[in-house]
Amino acid sequence: MSAVSTPPVTPTPVRRDAEATKAAILKAARHLLARHAHADITLKAVADRAGVSPPLILKYFGNKDTLFARVMSFETDAAALLAAPVEELGPHMVRHVLLSQTQHGADPLLRIVFAPLHGEQGDILRANFRYQVTDLLTARLSGPDAGLRAELAVAALLGLGVMYGIARGTEVRASTVEALVERYAPAVQAYLTP
Incomplete structure (x- = not known):
């Protein structure tokens, strides 16, 4: 053997x-x-x-x-968030925020909420957010008060992101993405349309 x-x-x-x-x-x-x-x-x-x-x-x-310079940049996130014609931007942005959280485990905007925790780095985060998100959205809007309307639209998205991802609202999380888009997007779109 x-x-x-x-x-x-x-x-x-x-x-x-x-x-x-x-x-x-x-x-x-x-x-x-x-x-x-x-x-x-x-x-x-x-x-x-x-x-x-x-x-x-x-x-x-x-x-x-x-x-952290990359993490504090909103450039890529803003490009995806704003990747729709203005007439369809409200539903697109709401869907994007929700799908980012449900499918990728990350919200494209929420890190701005934590800027106060970061001292000087928080100032960078705020400046990036302003230039890369709200100013970019403002530039796409026509009509009066475009800057104010852009900030209010983004504020509405942040509120949704906080309720969904941080507060983990049971009713919001029990709804489908499309049901939330149907209910929430008209409010966001109202700020985008003069």
């Missing part, structure tokens, strides 16, 4: 999808930024939440400041 020897199995290193990993890191940083002061958040905490190592965060983002 001869013994058959088999070579040892060498595990294949797990290859990460770079974009998925970056997205997980950004999502983890957003989550922590919504719950803790910027100064209290460590790269290790972000890494632990994202399921990666701190050196991987450094590889993709360079340092904590660069990572």
Whole structure:
């Protein structure tokens, strides 16, 4: 009887999808930024939440400041939030806020609510929000009081995001996205239409 020897199995290193990993890191940083002061958040905490190592965060983002500069930017979120003609923007924005929370676990706007926690970083967050969200929406609106109407529309979206994602209103969360769009979007659209 001869013994058959088999070579040892060498595990294949797990290859990460770079974009998925970056997205997980950004999502983890957003989550922590919504719950803790910027100064209290460590790269290790972000890494632990994202399921990666701190050196991987450094590889993709360079340092904590660069990572949080991305987290504090609303540019990509605003592009998606405002990606509809003005005549259809209210329903689009309401649907986008709700789907972002239900499907991606992140609200495109809510991190602005936590700006007071972040000292000087909060000032950056507020400035980015103003320039990248409300000013961009204002520029798309016609008619009188466009700036005021843009801010009121965004305020309505923030209220919905808070009730859905932070307060976790039982009735709101029990409704379907489309039922909420049908009820809530006309109020948002009313601010967008002169």
